[in-house]
Amino acid sequence: MAAGVGDYQGKCRDGALHAFGTARIFEQRANRLKRKTDVLTWVGLVVPLLIGALVGTFGKNKLWGLVITIAAVIAAVQLAMNLWSLIRRWREELSYSSGSAAANDSLATRYTALADGPPALATLRAQFEKLEVEDISRRDRDGEKGVTEKERRMGMRPTLRKYQRPCGACLAVPTTMDPSACGVCGQF
Structure with missing residues (x-):
């Protein structure tokens, strides 16, 4: 039995649900990674700037050793975190997550539009199949990113x-x- 308009509308709504949920997952990942990379960047800039400002303002004094010790500890932690971010590829993951969120939002919107205002059956079928190919490709790529329960x-x-x-x-x-x-x- 051939699929009718209602069958395709149901498939479109299911596709929209899946794509919307996946977009939220990758949006959350992107937000989390952006916060982490922003903190690393901020710490990497603020420590040398503060040291320069303190030296420029107060010159060397008896607290200089303490300032250098604190700055060295912060710099060591920041260096370790930068190394970890490179190993874990935070910047690449941030870029992928942002792109995936946008692509999945687009899929959800297009699936919803197709379900809510379906054209004639032949056109609906063709548009759905084209959208489904794009969706399957996106799901395959997203599936490689280890989404947790x-x-x-x-x-x-x-x-x-x-x-x-x-x-x-x-x-x-x-x-x-x-x-x-x-x-x-x-x-x-």
């Missing part, structure tokens, strides 16, 4: 809330972003 639950809650869908486990439609005790849409 906690992140999946975190992505599920705003998705259920936006699309006013009940959770499959607790049967509640979330009204807030506060974590619940549910093992599907909470505990994040």
Whole structure:
């Protein structure tokens, strides 16, 4: 039996749900990585600037040894964190996460638009298939990034809330972003 307009609308709505949730996951990752890289950059600049300002203002005095010791400890911690960020590829992950969030938001929007205003069946089928190819490619790339169960639950809650869908486990439609005790849409 051939799929009708309603079948494609349902597939589009399911695609929108998945893409929206994935966008939230990568948006959260990007926000977290941006904060970390911003702190590293700030510490890397503020320590030498403060030392220069202190020397320029007060010159060498009896507290100079203490200032150098504190600055050296901060610089050592900052150097270790910079090394860790290079090893963990924070900048590349930030770039990927930001791009994935935007791409998945676009997919969700286009799926929703296709479901809400479907064209004639032949056009709907063609547009859906084109969108599905793009979505599968995005899912494959996102799947390589090791999304955790906690992140999946975190992505599920705003998705259920936006699309006013009940959770499959607790049967509640979330009204807030506060974590619940549910093992599907909470505990994040």
